Amino acid sequence: MNSDSLAPGAPQFLRLAGEQLRWDLLRALARSDQRVGDLITAVDRPQNLVSYHLRMLRSGGLVSGRRSSADGRDTYYRLDLDRCAELLADTGHGLHPALGLVPPEPPDPESARGRVLFLCTGNSSRSQIAEALLRRRAPRVEVASAGSHPKPLHPHAIAVMREQGIDLSGHRGKHLDEFAGQRFDHVISLCDKVREVCPEFPGHPGLVHWSMPDPSAAGDTPEAGYPAFVRTAGELSTRIGFLLRQLARPHAPETPS
Template sequence: MPQVYFLCTGNSCRSQMAEGFAHQYLPKWRVDSAGIEVHGLNPRAVQVMAERDIDISHAVSKRIDLAYLQQCDLVVTLCGDARDRCPRLPASVKHEHWDFIDPAQATGTDDQIMAIFRNVRDGIDQRVRQLASHETAI
């Protein structure tokens, strides 16, 4: 079974969203997410994913598991911090970098912040769909 790991800084938003979409679009894959640090699951990420009927409310923010990482077919970093601080990958592990802003850092009114979360969610959705449409190439 192919294995993918989605990584971002705190495993609170972007990587959790990617994992949620991947469970939906890549049902034959082992899917997980983690962070360089542990920031806790962001409630706004839960809310915008629920708008797409994907429940990530029981997800747990966690730090990178080196054993899982070493066994992956694909590692996707979702921010420059994760890309730069990711442990060294074996040559057999494919790496993709999808650079998304951190919606948890958004400022403004609640509506403005939620719009940023939705924009990031929709971008991640599109990238995971593209990945699923090319999964045999991995």
């Protein structure tokens, strides 16, 4: 479908996603944050077309970009799933009040299964916070975190989690080599630098990337310091909420022995 053929009053989501290439880009970004080069490979289209349609999606608020901390010439693009949900709901209402989307029931934490590994460079804040949040929300998921150059936990990371009733004070930074040879259902990199050096894991789970700035690198401005760690925890909580729906899957009841 060509979005140019849509009625001028068509809902915003249809106007943004109703073009085939933009739909393909949204599908690719729904799985992982990606650079333009990654997206060119994923959708098999020329760079000028990919860049043009990315600008359309960004102007519509569905996609945002962040400069790579590994290479400042690159930008990682991220899909705003919350915004997509809002616009999809508006699309249904725009056709008929009875077609508004009903918010899905929260996933049952007991139904979430699998093994998840979070990675960042220092394993001192982002990946430790992600590990702690997922473990609390899905106790039956096996979750771990590691870094390519592990460091002691950052005091702000410990303080942010303490506010949420989670104690990280006894945790340590772990090298990703500690998990070499282990199988995971999801390997998620949170740092642009570690994405470039992440090894392949058994079973080829495929690396998912969440491009997140290092809160400890923000300096001592009013917007940085502790508030940067609060923002990081908030963004991770949102992303983990969507991850939980992937981890929660029906499973057969246990057969009595």
